[in-house]
Amino acid sequence: MSTEEHYDAIVIGAGVVGPCLAKVLAGQGRKVLIVEREWSKPNRIVGELMQPSGLLALKRLGMAQAVNNINAIQTVGYYISFFNKNLKINYPEKSILMKNKININPVPGALTSNKLSSDKLITDETLNMDDWEKSPFVRGVALHHGDFLMNLRSICLNEPNVTKLNGNVTKIIEKNGRVTGIEVADKGIFNASLVFSCDGIYSKFRKELSKDYIPSIGSYFIGLDLVDANLPAKYHGHVILGNHAPVLIYQISPHHSRILCAYRSNTLPKRNDVLNYLSNEVLPNLPNEIKPSFQKSYEESFDGSNIYKAMPNQFLTARLNDKPGFICLGDSLNMRHPLTGGGMTVGLNDCALMCEILSTLSNDELKDHSLVFNCMKKFHNERKGLDVVINTLSIALYTLFAADSSALTILQRGCFYYFLRGGECVNGPISLLSGLCPSSLTLFNHFFSVAFYSCYLNFIDRGFWKFPLAIWENIQALTTACFVLLPLLSKEIFS
Numbered sequence: 464m465s466t467e468e469h470y471d472a473i474v475i476g477a478g479v480v481g482p483c484l485a486k487v488l489a490g491q492g493r494k495v496l497i498v499e500r501e502w503s504k505p506n507r508i509v510g511e512l513m514q515p516s517g518l519l520a521l522k523r524l525g526m527a528q529a530v531n532n533i534n535a536i537q538t539v540g541y542y543i544s545f546f547n548k549n550l551k552i553n554y555p556e557k558s559i560l561m562k563n564k565i566n567i568n569p570v571p572g573a574l575t576s577n578k579l580s581s582d583k584l585i586t587d588e589t590l591n592m593d594d595w596e597k598s599p600f601v602r603g604v605a606l607h608h609g610d611f612l613m614n615l616r617s618i619c620l621n622e623p624n625v626t627k628l629n630g631n632v633t634k635i636i637e638k639n640g641r642v643t644g645i646e647v648a649d650k651g652i653f654n655a656s657l658v659f660s661c662d663g664i665y666s667k668f669r670k671e672l673s674k675d676y677i678p679s680i681g682s683y684f685i686g687l688d689l690v691d692a693n694l695p696a697k698y699h700g701h702v703i704l705g706n707h708a709p710v711l712i713y714q715i716s717p718h719h720s721r722i723l724c725a726y727r728s729n730t731l732p733k734r735n736d737v738l739n740y741l742s743n744e745v746l747p748n749l750p751n752e753i754k755p756s757f758q759k760s761y762e763e764s765f766d767g768s769n770i771y772k773a774m775p776n777q778f779l780t781a782r783l784n785d786k787p788g789f790i791c792l793g794d795s796l797n798m799r800h801p802l803t804g805g806g807m808t809v810g811l812n813d814c815a816l817m818c819e820i821l822s823t824l825s826n827d828e829l830k831d832h833s834l835v836f837n838c839m840k841k842f843h844n845e846r847k848g849l850d851v852v853i854n855t856l857s858i859a860l861y862t863l864f865a866a867d868s869s870a871l872t873i874l875q876r877g878c879f880y881y882f883l884r885g886g887e888c889v890n891g892p893i894s895l896l897s898g899l900c901p902s903s904l905t906l907f908n909h910f911f912s913v914a915f916y917s918c919y920l921n922f923i924d925r926g927f928w929k930f931p932l933a934i935w936e937n938i939q940a941l942t943t944a945c946f947v948l949l950p951l952l953s954k955e956i957f958s
């Protein structure tokens with residue numbers, strides 16, 4: 464491949480966001496190079512539950528059929544179990560799209576003559592579109608990440624203006640304070656008007672934006688594959704709460720379900736500690752019907768035949784893309800706790816917004832930093848509506864669900880009983896979580912309603928004689944609620 468060639472855009476990484484970005488930029492008439500170091504199917508425990516808003520963004524990008532023909536499973540809501548109580552929560556009604564003025568229009572350049580490009584899902588072996596159309600509720604989807612990625616990549620590579628390169632990007636090339644290209648190991652230098660870094664969770668290049676642009680690790684997820692698990696609620700994401708950190712389970716194909724067990728640690732947990740945790744704390748608290756498949760998977764992890772995987776749960780607030788010629792997108796720009804399955808939703812919505820904003824520039828104008836910088840300021844401000852909510856909610860919910868103090872335990876219990884009240888107490892939070900209510904004010908309202916409701920329950924629990932104790936505990940709970948939400952929310956809003 465000639466290193467003399469000039470591209471309008473180079474995209475580093477063909478994970479979730481990279482192929483969507485490359486495909487739509489190409490559809491806008493840009494000459495695009497996409498570079499990936501590992502084109503074969505990955506086997507990761509990330510990106511397997513897509514929220515309704517993520518699916519909507521995928522449609523807007525013309526990549527809807529990436530979820531087809533991979534045995535994906537529809538999701539209609541959540542099942543939450545808290546000690547011996549449980550509840551089911553449905554995703555919002557479709558009318559929420561109108562009510563909250565959610566943009567459902569295809570992004571310019573998304574729908575091309577590329578026959579794989581479409582904004583509509585089709586019926587396949589596991590997804591029935593007639594059924595989807597008839598349902599008054601929005602839906603999400605759970606899938607095998609590797610199969611989904613391979614579909615995204617083939618839709619992208621079917622676009623005539625996209626060139627594929629197999630290689631490890633080792634360096635960003637800069638001339639006179641502007642990024643002009645990349646260096647790829649054993650392949651040479653490639654030049655472009657804009658270089659997009661979509662290199663994911665372990666991004667090597669996000670530090671180009673700032674040396675202190677470093678994510679923090681809050682916990683780990685331990686992932687196991689459950690075979691033929693009998694889940695209490697079909698088509699629901701399961702959240703299991705108790706004295707342990709939260710456990711997530713969702714069916715990702717007819718015979719496989721993913722279980723992700725949060726583990727409180729900011730360093731990679733040792734194998735023995737993980738195995739002890741799984742057998743002593745997770746297993747006893749699982750719903751009985753899940754135990755046999757978990758036990759089997761655990762034993763296979765123990766003897767090494769089906770080893771568990773551990774991934775760090777990182778948090779990184781987005782910053783303005785202000786480096787000339789260089790743009791971060793996806794996990795490279797912004798990360799949150801995976802508990803709420805919001806990563807792909809943020810990445811894909813950001814991708815749609817980025818492509819929409821850049822579509823106003825001609826290919827020549829991509830070289831003009833002042834024009835691109837204006838677009839980046841617009842992008843940075845407009846993305847906040849959705850991203851602030853999803854990011855803040857993910858960390859706040861994780862903190863409550865992984866309660867490790869008496870104040871957090873009061874809030875955790877209050878949160879579950881708040882959902883049990885039904886009506887707006889459950890519709891509001893699920894709209895936030897599914898990405899269809901991009902309003903930080905709504906998040907603020909529900910979070911503090913949970914906090915006050917928790918205090919009310921605590922008063923009742925403590926009774927008349929322990930009223931002074933309840934006052935003291937409730938002051939602690941309310942202070943903790945403020946410390947959980949306010950710094951996060953303000954960091955996200957004012958970054």
Ligand SMILES: Cc1cc2nc3c(=O)[nH]c(=O)nc-3n(C[C@H](O)[C@H](O)[C@H](O)COP(=O)(O)OP(=O)(O)OC[C@H]3O[C@@H](n4cnc5c(N)ncnc54)[C@H](O)[C@@H]3O)c2cc1C
Pocket residue numbers: 475476477478479480481498499500501508509510511512513514517630631632633661662663664667684774775776777792793794795801803804805806807808810
């Ligand atoms: C444990 C866990 C569970 C998660 N579960 C969910 C979930 O259920 N739902 C959800 O929406 N989100 C989830 N997420 C988040 C989601 O996986 C990410 O938000 C999403 O994958 C980000 O997409 P991306 O394209 O930015 O990065 P990635 O999908 O990670 O892609 C990055 C790509 O860049 C390539 N690359 C990296 N460096 C180079 C280089 N130097 N040269 C060439 N190529 C390179 C990599 O090989 C990779 O293919 C989870 C995250 C974690 C940690």
